[in-house]
Amino acid sequence: xxxxxxxxxxxxxxxxxxxxxxxxxxxxxxxxxxxxxxxxxxxxxxxxxxxxxxxxxxxxxxxxxxxxxxxxxxxxxxxxxxxxxxxxxxxxxxxxxxxxxxxxxxxxxxxxxxxxxxxxxxxxxxxxxxxxxxxxxxxxxxxxxxxxxxxxxxxxxxxxxxxxxxxxxxxxxxxxxxxxxxxxxxxxxxxxxxxxxxxxxxxxxxxxxxxxxxxxxxxxxxxxxxxxxxxxxxxxxxxxxxxxxxxxxxxxxxxxxxxxxxxxxxxxxxxxxxxxxxxxxxxxxxxxxx
Amino acid sequence: xxxxxxxxxxxxxxxxxxxxxxxxxxxxxxxxxxxxxxxxxxxxxxxxxxxxxxxxxxxxxxxxxxxxxxxxxxxxxxxxxxxxxxxxxxxxxxxxxxxxxxxxxxxxxxxxxxxxxxxxxxxxxxxxxxxxxxxxxxxxxxxxxxxxxxxxxxxxxxxxxxxxxxxxxxxxxxxxxxxxxxxxxxxxxxxxxxxxxxxxxxxxxxxxxxxxxxxxxxxxxxxxxxxxxxxxxxxxxx
Amino acid sequence: xxxxxxxxxxxxxxxxxxxxxxxxxxxxxxxxxxxxxxxxxxxxxxxxxxxxxxxxxxxxxxxxxxxxxxxxxxxxxxxxxxxxxxxxxxxxxxxxxxxxxxxxxxxxxxxxxxxxxxxxxxxxxxxxxxxxxxxxxxxxxxxxxxxxxxxxxxxxxxxxxxxxxxxxxxxxxxxxxxxxxxxxxxxxxxxxxxxxxxxxxxxxxxxxxxxxxxxxxxxxxxxxxxxxxxxxxxxxxxxxxxxxxxxxxxxxxxxxxxxxxxxxxxxxxxxxxxxxxxxxxxxxxxxxxxxxxxxxxxxxxxxxxxxxxxxxxxxxxxxxxxxxxxxxx
Numbered sequence: 073x074x075x076x077x078x079x080x081x082x083x084x085x086x087x088x089x090x091x092x093x094x095x096x097x098x099x100x101x102x103x104x105x106x107x108x109x110x111x112x113x114x115x116x117x118x119x120x121x122x123x124x125x126x127x128x129x130x131x132x133x134x135x136x137x138x139x140x141x142x143x144x145x146x147x148x149x150x151x152x153x154x155x156x157x158x159x160x161x162x163x164x165x166x167x168x169x170x171x172x173x174x175x176x177x178x179x180x181x182x183x184x185x186x187x188x189x190x191x192x193x194x195x196x197x198x199x200x201x202x203x204x205x206x207x208x209x210x211x212x213x214x215x216x217x218x219x220x221x222x223x224x225x226x227x228x229x230x231x232x233x234x235x236x237x238x239x240x241x242x243x244x245x246x247x248x249x250x251x252x253x254x255x256x257x258x259x260x261x262x263x264x265x266x267x268x269x270x271x272x273x274x275x276x277x278x279x280x281x282x283x284x285x286x287x288x289x290x291x292x293x294x295x296x297x298x299x300x301x302x303x304x305x306x307x308x309x310x311x312x313x314x315x316x317x318x319x320x321x322x323x324x325x326x327x328x329x330x331x332x333x334x335x336x337x338x339x340x341x342x343x344x345x346x347x348x349x350x351x352x353x354x355x356x357x358x359x360x361x362x
Numbered sequence: 363x364x365x366x367x368x369x370x371x372x373x374x375x376x377x378x379x380x381x382x383x384x385x386x387x388x389x390x391x392x393x394x395x396x397x398x399x400x401x402x403x404x405x406x407x408x409x410x411x412x413x414x415x416x417x418x419x420x421x422x423x424x425x426x427x428x429x430x431x432x433x434x435x436x437x438x439x440x441x442x443x444x445x446x447x448x449x450x451x452x453x454x455x456x457x458x459x460x461x462x463x464x465x466x467x468x469x470x471x472x473x474x475x476x477x478x479x480x481x482x483x484x485x486x487x488x489x490x491x492x493x494x495x496x497x498x499x500x501x502x503x504x505x506x507x508x509x510x511x512x513x514x515x516x517x518x519x520x521x522x523x524x525x526x527x528x529x530x531x532x533x534x535x536x537x538x539x540x541x542x543x544x545x546x547x548x549x550x551x552x553x554x555x556x557x558x559x560x561x562x563x564x565x566x567x568x569x570x571x572x573x574x575x576x577x578x579x580x581x582x583x584x585x586x587x588x589x590x591x592x593x594x595x596x597x598x599x600x
Numbered sequence: 601x602x603x604x605x606x607x608x609x610x611x612x613x614x615x616x617x618x619x620x621x622x623x624x625x626x627x628x629x630x631x632x633x634x635x636x637x638x639x640x641x642x643x644x645x646x647x648x649x650x651x652x653x654x655x656x657x658x659x660x661x662x663x664x665x666x667x668x669x670x671x672x673x674x675x676x677x678x679x680x681x682x683x684x685x686x687x688x689x690x691x692x693x694x695x696x697x698x699x700x701x702x703x704x705x706x707x708x709x710x711x712x713x714x715x716x717x718x719x720x721x722x723x724x725x726x727x728x729x730x731x732x733x734x735x736x737x738x739x740x741x742x743x744x745x746x747x748x749x750x751x752x753x754x755x756x757x758x759x760x761x762x763x764x765x766x767x768x769x770x771x772x773x774x775x776x777x778x779x780x781x782x783x784x785x786x787x788x789x790x791x792x793x794x795x796x797x798x799x800x801x802x803x804x805x806x807x808x809x810x811x812x813x814x815x816x817x818x819x820x821x822x823x824x825x826x827x828x829x830x831x832x833x834x835x836x837x838x839x840x841x842x843x844x845x846x847x848x849x850x851x852x853x854x855x856x857x858x859x860x861x862x863x864x865x866x867x868x869x870x871x872x873x874x875x876x877x878x879x880x881x882x883x884x885x886x887x888x889x890x891x892x893x894x895x896x897x898x899x900x901x902x903x904x905x906x907x908x909x910x911x912x913x914x915x916x917x918x919x920x921x922x923x924x925x926x927x928x929x
Contacts, residue, residue: 107716109664109723157907163715164662165906168862171664171855172902179895187891233467240453240464246416247451249435250444251512252468289851293727296720332735339728346721347709 078206079322085211086280086294087318088218092273093295094302094310095225096266102305103242103262104159109170111270112292113177114150116285118143118271119278120185123192132195136275140268147267151260181285192278214276221272222311225265229307238262290335294321297341303355313352317341367392367520367552368413373421375412382408384576385421390520390569395546395553397563397584399597400573406556407448409573410522413554414438414445426519440468444518448525450509454498458489461497461508465515475515482511485541503534510538514545520552521545527559535559539566560597564588572597624776628769636768637840638880643772643779644836645860645876650786650869651829652861658795659822660802662715665722667853668729669827671844673699673834675733678748678844679741688753688839692778695835696828703827707820726851733846747845750838775836782832783869789825798822830857852895859898862905 093111100108121142125135150173158169196213229235241248241258248255274288281287294317302313317338325331345352368390375383382405390396400406412419415435423431430438439445444465453461462482466475483490486507492500497508506526513521523542527535539562545551557563564570564584572580572593580587587593594600628636648670655661676698677691686694706725710718732738734745742748755770789795797818800808809815838844856879864875886893 176899
């Protein structure tokens with residue numbers, strides 16, 4: 073029973089990371105109908121930036137904030153420079169550009185930081201919190217950080233004019249222009265936010281999986297599964313999907329199939345959702361008119 | 363001679379490879395209501411889209427003395443041009459209130475914005491009832507009102523309306539036209555109205571233009587056009 | 601919408617082919633064994649790229665996971681040779697058949713997915729596969745993390761026309777023969793009913809369906825056939841390298857194939873050769889700069905090609921073909 077609770081709690085902790093990444097994916101999908109295959113590598117690159125700062129002696133939380141700001145800028149730059157030229161290109165071209173981006177980020181990280189595995193510090197103490205047996209401090213801290221992030225994002229989108237403008241631009245770019253919204257910059261902003269979210273996810277998961285250029289590919293797969301389960305155009309769904317997938321992964325891994333086939337679980341989830349209910353739990357079913 | 367708020371010279375516009383407007387010239391007097399009439403496919407909607415640069419154009423468009431043919435839609439809007447497009451263009455998944463808030467997105471004067479929002483609710487009480495409701499669930503008439511209210515939240519100098527009567531019951535159309543008249547008189551908003559319903563449009567507008575397959579064939583005071591043989595037969599039914 | 605494929609100009613550049621074959625035939629006797637091996641690898645990659653072209657170029661479906669089919673072909677070959685002592689040359693058609701079936705079955709649900717979603721599903725396949733290959737309950741078959749080591753086959757004759765044959769040279773000729781066979785199959789498919797149907801489905805899916813083309817069938821078929829080509833390439837590569845292991849078949853292999861297809865970029869068969877040359881030799885050259893360099897080059901190439909060919913790969917080639925009247929080869 074103890075281990076079961078711990079598995080669920082650990083699942084919630086990783087689920088928070090999946091939820092954040094899934095949210096980033098949904099944000100970009102909603103506004104552009106593109107799937108950001110490079111989302112994982114952006115998060116990985118951001119985590120390396122944090123590592124560099126921390127290694128240079130910067131205090132953890134300061135490095136945390138700086139990394140978020142740097143990632144935001146990186147996201148904006150990527151959208152303006154690399155993505156914008158192919159915004160309206162055929163799907164195949166767009167997918168190829170995203171893969172190209174993935175590959176470039178991966179190789180630059182490998183070149184600058186080498187492929188040796190590095191340890192990434194957790195800002196939370198090693199001892200379990202309040203003497204609880206089923207959760208580690210990092211897991212609790214990770215869940216809290218994720219929750220704060222999601223709450224901030226929700227408030228931003230729901231209550232600020234800029235958030236409203238971004239929601240409008242994602243839904244209906246033409247009407248948005250008619251109220252004076254600069255849609256192009258809204259897209260860049262969306263990318264900036266997605267990159268920033270990714271950096272937080274990366275920094276929360278790196279202490280667990282260790283830092284190396286290929287660390288995010290499996291995690292990204294889970295984020296895809298989460299986004300699909302929740303509905304690729306539903307932010308709330310993506311978040312819920314993240315937690316579902318996190319818990320599912322841990323429970324199945326511990327009790328059913330063992331930890332070595334976890335990625336196949338994500339694969340099966342993805343294929344099942346895409347085949348049976350592509351809109352996910354909360355997404356919209358799009359009927360294309362002939 | 364009154365001031366011209368909008369002047370268009372030799373405007374060509376179209377979609378992809380097809381040209382729809384073939385060298386139009388038009389003047390809109392400040393403070394007036396002008397109507398653009400024509401059959402389906404004449405190019406009326408294209409004209410409004412061209413004015414907002416939603417499509418590529420060739421030619422000259424001057425708004426308030428400034429050339430705008432090279433500007434982007436959002437910049438033209440920020441100069442004070444509001445466009446209520448055909449199909450209404452409401453943000454379906456957002457609430458009525460959020461739609462109105464978006465109308466005033468570019469404005470910095472918070473207090474005035476709040477006053478304007480109340481004014482909109484007084485023009486359109488139905489919208490006030492449904493302020494928290496999702497805009498996509500409003501009826502056709504209510505969405506049209508919302509679209510107009512949203513445009514007015516900009517405090518525009520020029521209001522472009524694309525077939526506001528489309529698909530609406532006569533009573534609602536009457537309501538909307540009365541409000542447009544009030545807006546024009548009270549708030550001094552210049553209006554360019556594209557309408558299929560020629561009779562109502564000619565009653566309300568001071569000036570009229572007639573568009574046929576991308577060319578302007580007739581222009582002048584509405585009362586003169588009302589008496590024109592061809593107009594009466596083709597567009598007024600008598 | 602014309603395609604150089606359907607033009608009445610039906611000439612096969614016999615002279616170019618014969619010349620090419622002569623060069624290919626004498627090549628192995630003038631270069632080192634290692635270079636012969638590399639040449640063989642180029643040929644096997646070319647087969648894989650033809651597979652990619654059939655799926656992506658002609659059928660308009662995206663796959664980011666074709667490395668998985670190379671893995672299936674490679675492992676099939678390795679397992680047959682290692683566990684069942686089946687001769688290497690027999691493993692090729694078996695691998696081809698298995699990949700045809702698996703690809704077709706994967707294509708059936710996949711055909712409902714378009715664009716991004718199909719890319720996502722195939723991407724997931726590519727990412728998940730190595731873990732599956734390392735799975736300890738399948739170790740008895742796959743050799744787990746260690747993989748399977750195969751014996752490099754000996755040439756059946758000591759020499760050919762007085763020229764000495766060794767393992768590498770013999771395998772080169774074997775690969776060359778298989779490549780020629782696959783190219784002929786590919787050419788016939790593309791030129792025939794299947795090719796025309798695929799083009800119709802790609803360009804005007806709704807019209808195609810209303811003309812009675814069984815779209816789901818053809819799309820799954822395209823998947824199956826392209827998997828078959830890639831599987832044959834995989835089987836060949838297993839024999840050539842004499843070794844299969846899970847980490848040879850990561851998502852980066854699928855991306856490599858994508859790069860080869862983008863670079864070679866043609867819905868013609870010579871393009872597959874150019875692409876194969878690129879992906880075989882760039883790592884060799886760029887590796888000397890740094891381990892990461894080849895991938896930086898790949899990534900940059902992918903993006904640049906997409907900018908410079910905004911009408912898309914197949915579109916650019918149609919344009920080129922119309923302008924230069926490139927033959928089907």
